[in-house]
Amino acid sequence: MTQAVVLLSGGLDSSTALAQTIERGCEIVALTFSYGQRHRKELGSAKKIADHYGVQRHITVDLDIGKHINSSLTQPTMHIPTGADEQSDMSSIPSTYVPARNIVFMSVAAAIAESVGADRVVIAVNSVDFSDYPDCTPRFIDAYQKMLEVGTRGGVDGRAVLIDAPLLEMSKAEIVREAVRLGVPLELTWSCYAGGDKACGVCDSCRLRLKGFGEAGVDDPIEYERRG
Amino acid sequence: MTQAVVLLSGGLDSSTALAQTIERGCEIVALTFSYGQRHRKELGSAKKIADHYGVQRHITVDLDIGKHINSSLTQPTMHIPTGADEQSDMSSIPSTYVPARNIVFMSVAAAIAESVGADRVVIAVNSVDFSDYPDCTPRFIDAYQKMLEVGTRGGVDGRAVLIDAPLLEMSKAEIVREAVRLGVPLELTWSCYAGGDKACGVCDSCRLRLKGFGEAGVDDPIEYERRG
Numbered sequence: 001m002t003q004a005v006v007l008l009s010g011g012l013d014s015s016t017a018l019a020q021t022i023e024r025g026c027e028i029v030a031l032t033f034s035y036g037q038r039h040r041k042e043l044g045s046a047k048k049i050a051d052h053y054g055v056q057r058h059i060t061v062d063l064d065i066g067k068h069i070n071s072s073l074t075q076p077t078m079h080i081p082t083g084a085d086e087q088s089d090m091s092s093i094p095s096t097y098v099p100a101r102n103i104v105f106m107s108v109a110a111a112i113a114e115s116v117g118a119d120r121v122v123i124a125v126n127s128v129d130f131s132d133y134p135d136c137t138p139r140f141i142d143a144y145q146k147m148l149e150v151g152t153r154g155g156v157d158g159r160a161v162l163i164d165a166p167l168l169e170m171s172k173a174e175i176v177r178e179a180v181r182l183g184v185p186l187e188l189t190w191s192c193y194a195g196g197d198k199a200c201g202v203c204d205s206c207r208l209r210l211k212g213f214g215e216a217g218v219d220d221p222i223e224y225e226r227r228g
Numbered sequence: 229m230t231q232a233v234v235l236l237s238g239g240l241d242s243s244t245a246l247a248q249t250i251e252r253g254c255e256i257v258a259l260t261f262s263y264g265q266r267h268r269k270e271l272g273s274a275k276k277i278a279d280h281y282g283v284q285r286h287i288t289v290d291l292d293i294g295k296h297i298n299s300s301l302t303q304p305t306m307h308i309p310t311g312a313d314e315q316s317d318m319s320s321i322p323s324t325y326v327p328a329r330n331i332v333f334m335s336v337a338a339a340i341a342e343s344v345g346a347d348r349v350v351i352a353v354n355s356v357d358f359s360d361y362p363d364c365t366p367r368f369i370d371a372y373q374k375m376l377e378v379g380t381r382g383g384v385d386g387r388a389v390l391i392d393a394p395l396l397e398m399s400k401a402e403i404v405r406e407a408v409r410l411g412v413p414l415e416l417t418w419s420c421y422a423g424g425d426k427a428c429g430v431c432d433s434c435r436l437r438l439k440g441f442g443e444a445g446v447d448d449p450i451e452y453e454r455r456g
């Protein structure tokens with residue numbers, strides 16, 4: 001049976017990718033990072049999603065680097081952009097970009113995958129609606145794969161851990177429809193960047209999620225402070 | 229002034245690379261990982277070396293992944309190979325290989341470098357005497373660099389963090405001579421893989437170090453259980 005290490009943040013995208021990977025018949029190791037993110041609430045969502053799917057092995061790695069990382073997702077003094085901000089036009093890399101975050105996550109996932117004998121790392125990046133994070137692009141995934149092929153034992157042996165990004169070419173609306181098809185418990189997911197009890201509804205992540213649900217014609221079951 | 233994030237394990241190689249980087253006039257952020265290694269003693273050496281050089285910013289990152297990693301460096305039930313073992317012939321990847329370890333370390337270093345505005349990550353890999361770790365080879369360093377060029381904000385802006393591996397093409401004897409030239413406090417360094425109070429003298433790391441000192445005609449000032 002194929003084993004997969006699935007990066008699970010607890011959001012819409014990673015929960016959908018987890019459901020897809022289960023549907024494909026893979027045995028799952030779910031991997032979540034506590035990295036000093038302000039939206040720590042996602043850690044609870046990740047646990048609920050893993051529990052929902054009966055994932056036996058859910059690893060949460062504490063990675064205490066948030067205070068060294070220059071991002072509005074980890075620095076409480078920085079403003080998380082909303083639709084009201086000019087810089088939030090989604091046409092340049094926003095302040096919510098966490099330098100090298102996916103690179104770090106994929107690297108720890110690859111280390112665990114190679115250790116447990118998993119053949120793939122599943123990461124739910126998507127580049128269609130929001131392509132301004134450089135570590136969410138097809139050419140980044142390709143370059144990362146090539147690096148694993150020369151820099152790991154598996155790669156040297158001709159069977160490097162595969163970076164599987166099943167949502168890479170999907171729009172947010174397509175991801176919502178795929179989640180509905182798979183029966184993902186959307187009410188358990190958390191996407192908001194802000195640290196509140198309810199999703200803020202106005203950060204880039206909430207806006208993109210709401211836009212995707214709207215375009216898919218699906219009601220988003222989570223509660224919002226407002227739907228901005 | 230150029231700023232560099234230097235991966236500092238406390239061993240001969242990383243201490244020498246730190247001294248080189250200081251000689252080149254860079255401002256230093258030293259970065260050490262506590263990752264569940266059995267030879268935690270190296271963490272104390274890293275601190276002493278950083279203190280010796282008056283490094284103001286020495287970050288030790290706790291990365292609690294050792295128990296998930298299949299390596300004799302992190303699993304106390306696994307045997308650390310010595311010269312007496314057939315598998316320790318340095319002609320294939322040894323059990324002390326930690327899957328994707330340098331990839332993880334470089335990725336966290338790149339995240340911090342991009343956050344603090346450092347232009348480079350210095351890693352003291354060398355491929356001459358002991359080329360069987362796939363993540364210590366020139367082609368790995370090249371592939372990692374290419375990945376940073378497409379996967380980070382700096383890369384997109386044409387100024388990716390540079391992976392600087394100044395010891396890559398040096399033999400262990402050349403590194404010892406370079407350390408002596410630079411006045412590296414060799415008595416503070418720690419290279420042994422085993423978890424003892426004195427260096428064991430027989431693990432691959434001790435044997436390689438002793439061979440390098442021997443070939444360089446330099447007396448190794450640290451204490452050994454035996455010089456095997």
